[in-house]
Amino acid sequence: PIPLNDLDMSAIIDIRRRAQSAFKTKKFQESLSLYTESLTRFSTDPIAFIERAIVFARLNYPALVLCDAQRALRIFESIGGDEQYLILAYNADQSSTDHQIPGAAAKQYRDETYTNICFCHASALRNLHLYNESIPWYEKCSSRATSDAERQQLNLHIQNIKQHKSGGSLDSTNRYPWDIYNKRKNDPAALLSNIKSTIESGSYLTVKKIEIYSSDEQPQFGIFTTKQTARSQPVFTEMHTLCVHSAVSPVCDHCNADLWDDPFRCPRCSTAYCDQNCRMAAQNLYHDQLCTKDISVLTRDINSASSTKSLIPLQILKLFAISITTGIHPLDQPLVRNLAHITFERGLHRPYSLQSLDNYTAIIDILDLRQFRSDFDYWIYLTLENLLVSNIFAHKTSEGVPWKAYIFPHIAMFNHSCTPNASLSMEGIETKIVASSILQPGDEVVISYIDNMARVEERQKILLHGWGFVCRCAKCIREGAI
Ligand SMILES: [Zn+2]
Ligand SMILES: [Zn+2]
Ligand SMILES: [Zn+2]
Structure with a gap:
């Protein structure tokens, strides 16, 4: 005290x-x-x-x-x-x-x-x-x-x-502080120039405002190609970031790459890395806050969890640790700043579990933030949870155990379509967006967030509950969803 x-x-x-x-x-x-x-x-x-x-x-x-x-x-x-x-x-x-x-x-x-x-x-x-x-x-x-x-x-x-x-559920009519925060932060012009500068540099892509995908007040952007692209050519590449993993199989704690017999280890806590580069990157960003800390309270239930969302608290732990190191507010971190959050339409409830508060309390204890700090208040945890739920990319083991997760702050900007013209291809520590048909200049590059072979009612339901939007793609319109 x-x-x-x-x-x-x-x-x-x-x-x-x-x-x-x-x-x-x-x-x-x-x-x-x-x-x-x-x-x-x-x-x-x-x-x-x-x-x-x-x-x-x-x-x-x-x-x-x-x-x-x-x-x-x-x-x-x-x-x-x-x-x-x-x-x-x-x-x-x-x-x-x-x-x-x-x-x-x-x-x-x-x-x-x-x-x-x-x-x-x-x-x-x-x-x-x-x-x-x-x-x-x-x-x-x-x-x-x-x-x-x-x-x-x-x-x-x-x-x-x-x-x-x-x-448990949160009523959709509750206006949580993240709404206010996002309105204040997401000045559309600033957001557009921010996304433009990272997506357009070194690629043949252009970011433009679009009107079609959503009915809510958030501005929507689409990413368009400016060059003819052959099938299976990459259009965008991004490193895996905010990597976290369960303990089922040894991977690098910084980049989630598979590890071989003799990994590089932190001399104090023996956390394993690919090499000295990964260790130094981790050290400079967050590892000092986490070294030798017991995080088992966050990981012990993952093996029996069915959903890869059980890995999200580990991502928030890393984000909070990065904030402590860098002094940048968790919601202003470049990794999450531009991610879209789910805005539930009227009548829908956001599921709420007491596990969220337990995980938050555990993170505060692990990082020794028991002294109240408004930058790490609970609503910030809930906001991050809401951002990550719809933006997490994750793998399970063949037995169905949540294994590794990461986010792609920029790949997350590509819109969904049930008839995508591009798809994700993971290679080692990076993921590419690859054309799945011939792209013409001016085409919007769209990927599918879901199994697009599912029936239209099923697709609409998954997208609405998982990402909070009504899909208005050509296929959904043709199949009578709208
Ligand atoms: Zn690594
Ligand atoms: Zn360590
Ligand atoms: Zn659709």
Whole structure:
């Protein structure tokens, strides 16, 4: 924990007072930033987390309510009998500068805080449609109720919840902060020039704005060839990046290449690499943050997982480590900055699993980010998860175990078609986009994200759920999907 006498309490009290008054006047975004700032300064204050959780609740972000409630609980349990923390938190909360609060008031304050923590857990889980998980928390609230009326109300709640079926999801109507972030960051002109500069240099490709593929407000780009290209000629090549792997077969920890008998190893933790180049690249980008760290909590379930999405937390671990090394915000990393995120259309739910919060907490612990840092807040983890889910490329072993995964920040920009004119070809540590028919100048280069032999209803469903868009390609139109 932060040494308490290093805290500038009068500044913290001022920020908290402004956060509370912004909340009272329903300026929730402003209140949120102020609580975040207060937590950056005094990050072991359970009450600030709980009050921020309540702001998240008003903004309709139940997953973030749950995360802050869980953090408050962890702090609350770890400070246990430390009255000094409670007095400081009480003072920050009440804008008071007393150094003593009466014992009875302290006890009452602690009890109320704990009840609030339980209630935030209960209501967040219910809003995530995790009904069964919410019941024990409502029961805790009920057992701590201070009046019969309150207890009856909570018990009625529990009865209602028991009639619901469980199944975690985020409502599509919830506008998570990533929407705001993406709007701010993805200035279409800047995005276009960014993509143009990397895709067009050294290739015969040009990037243009298109209108046809999506109905959402994000600008859409297509990548077109400027040169006639024969069948099976490569049009674009990209190195594998953000490589991660499970432990089923030895591969280089930096580039995922297969390893032979005597790989190059990190002298401290014996992580294996192809050669000194891969080791140095890893070292300079992220390995210092991860060397000798135990990451088994993130990897132990991969062998029994059926989906390669189980490798995503390892990618986020590397991204967070890169951010610590480079000082660049995780969402501004060139690797992920331009990736398209899924925007679910109305009526669709984004599945939500409590595993996300467990993985996030594990990553924060591995990287020793227990001290709150807003650059590594939970919504950033969720945003990255959302970006990677639709952009991950991964392999399974022949037994179906998730094995290795990577992303291609630029290949990810190529659009989908159910009648593609190009396909991916993986060779060693790079992947090529290869023409699968003769390309004429001005043709858009399109690849298929899915099995394009599937029936049209099936294709539409997979694309909508996996990538969040309605395919309007010629084949889908011809087969009557639109
Ligand atoms: Zn390598
Ligand atoms: Zn090492
Ligand atoms: Zn289609």
